[in-house]
Amino acid sequence: MNSLIKYISENYSNIIFLTWEHILIVLIALFFAIMIGVPIGIFITKYENLAKKVINIANIFMTIPSIALFGIMLPLLSPFNLGLGKVPAVIALVLYSQLPIIRNTYVAIKNVNPAIVDAAKGTGLSRWRLLKEIEAPLAIPVIIAGVRTASVMSIGITAIAAYIGAGGLGVLIDQGISRYYTEMVVTGAIMVSILAIFVDGFMAALERISTPKGVILGRKLGK
């Protein structure tokens, strides 16, 4: 325990840097993942026949072990000098995040009761108003739940990406193991766990905040 604290206090700045690097990779990947996934999710609600296929493809990506995906991308991207480092990491993260994001977006929109949409249109809400005042508030919490899953997953995968040179907290684990430096390994493991738990809690809070009061009450009343 003491040696652990000693290690942390001595390497404080490096740890902070790696944490920051880790977060950066995840944030960039999430940004692209959302920009791609949410529109796809919205798109397939209009074209049901594509929905099943798209979700299946996304599911296949999620099944591939992350290190294997990194491995497969290496020969594909090395001609461009992008086989190692942050770029393949981000690409893999974006691919992995598609399933939770696309699926949740799709389900979120599908689950808005069609009677409510009909009542809204018949009452005189324009398409835009309908989206803004009714569909979006109801769908957003579910989409956030999907982003939450993707975030936590991404933090874990980024840790592994250290092995292909992407940096981040996985470096502590990798180097710690090579050097037989237990404190380093444990620090890496604990830091990345704390990061994951923190992000999960943060996104859970976001989910709660974005849920309209009427919906929260509904769940409480068991409807």
Place this chain on the structure above:
Amino acid sequence: MIVNFLGKVKKFIVFVIFVLIGVYLEKIGFFDYITDPYEYPYILRLLKQHVVMVAVSMSLATITGVVVGIILTRPKFSKFSGIVMYIVGLGQTIPSLAVLALSLSVLGIGFKPAVFALYIYSVLPIARNTLAGILSVPPEIKDAAKGTGLSNMRILFEIEIPYSMSVIITGFRVALVINIGTAALGYIIGAGGLGELIFTGISLMDTKMLLAGAIPATLLALFGDFLCELASFILVPKGLRTSSKTN
């Protein structure tokens, strides 16, 4: 008619991709590598290690996970279910690599620590899904069963478990896929497995070695996922089947 044509085009494209992949693999000497009599026993050994890691940890995880899940649904223990599930949820959030690394620090290197880490990581989805599945059985059905005169044991085995089969198998499937992926990391803490080929391939920039590990690992995961779909089909009673992927 247009749909038909598009379908054929799609199939053709997939076929072409497979051919291109095959050509590429041939070019880099992949097939020679894996059929080389010096190499392939080694590759098979690693594959075996990988499968054993997964099988052992999954068996232990399934037994304990399902049992714990069931116990938590019994009235005597239901007050623990909240806190246990919270801890389980927390555990699920922790990255797999971290679990491996912590297992290493406490238990050392080798096969057993890796299996332990895999076990911990796989118990959680199974336990959680078992709990959720059994709790989702509508109370009226249990009530009707009790009223008809079934004992609690019978209700468990003939009604609650079949009813939650679909959810439990989903939990198993999630755990399996993650397990196979994490087992590939087992190499890092000295447990061998296909990860050895992958990581070594990466350090040496040896594509054929890398792929000799990555492709089987991927196929293993896909195959495992497929087997679970099959199992779901066979084990879930006909009246309760729903589509799981768009849930």
Place this chain on the structure above:
Amino acid sequence: MIRYENVRKVYTGKNEDVVALKDVTLNIDRGSLVVLLGPSGCGKTTLLRLTNRLEKLTSGKILVKDDDINKFNEVKLRQSMGYVIQQIGLFPNKTIKENVGIVPKLLGWSKKRIDDRVDELLDMVNLDPATYRNRYPVELSGGQQQRVGVVRALGADPDILLMDEPFGAIDPINREQIQNVFLKLQEKLKKTIVFVSHDIHEAIKMGDKIAIFREGQLLQYDIPMDLLTKPENRFVSDFVGADRALKVLGLIRARDIVNKDYGKLVIQSDTPAEEALNNLTGNKKRFFIVLKNNKPIGYVDKQVLNYEKGRVENLAKPFSGHIEMMETLRDVLSLMLMSEGAFYPVVNENGDFIGTISYNDIQDKLVNIYKEDDD
């Protein structure tokens, strides 16, 4: 107010076209509640949805206040009409106040005006504004939600209301209540209402006129009484029900058949018994109705007058029941079937005697209605 001219709606499909409405021409007068009635698939809901352009016309015209609805911006058109559906469709993420006030808000009313209007509307349907305005739909029962759904449609005080089986999803007890509340409201507001229903009882109860549809065609368009007494074809008479004579009883009031020819049957309460008895035998009558201050208090016959002395008011035997002039014949018959009188006195709102009713009176009236049938 609303004119449908040769309205035709066809849904084009992969294999075949479905003709939802064949050629419908129908006029709805201002201030009247017209029920579009028929079995499922007959096109009644389609006609309703064509009115606010939720569906597009295949051919024909729909005019509201003499203007073709296609001339208007469709969103603005819908804001000018109220729309109530069976599944209610309250917005779950908005409070009751926000739900009811949505159209006024879209139209740019001031906050105060909206708040006042919401309170006024909630009050109209017996939902205490202070309690309900900040609640969420999920906290209300089905009947309460539907009432909110109705006043949401009334939000900006539109002249026209479109209602698609609005009370269908509510249990029968609450349904009757909300129908009554709605009828009272309509009496006050006199909106022009297009009301879709598949229930003949609801149609008779609610409608000023009923339009019966079948497989996209308008079969008959009449006031309820005429629909019941003069069905135009077999389908209509089957749909209306074999017991239509009994249904008619719900439409006729006591005052419509009261027999006012009672002149010689009445005596005042202060008449002494001997005089009454003499009158009875002299006029060859069997009884007298005793009136005090013009209110019937009972009857006297030979038996009573023979054996008692004093004023008739003290000797009168009470009737088994009084009938108020606004009661429906259904209730009148119900009373008659439960007791033994040969006839009953009919009174007005003040309790004053206006005439008598007997089984014969009822039968005479009804036979005359149906006599026209045979022509």
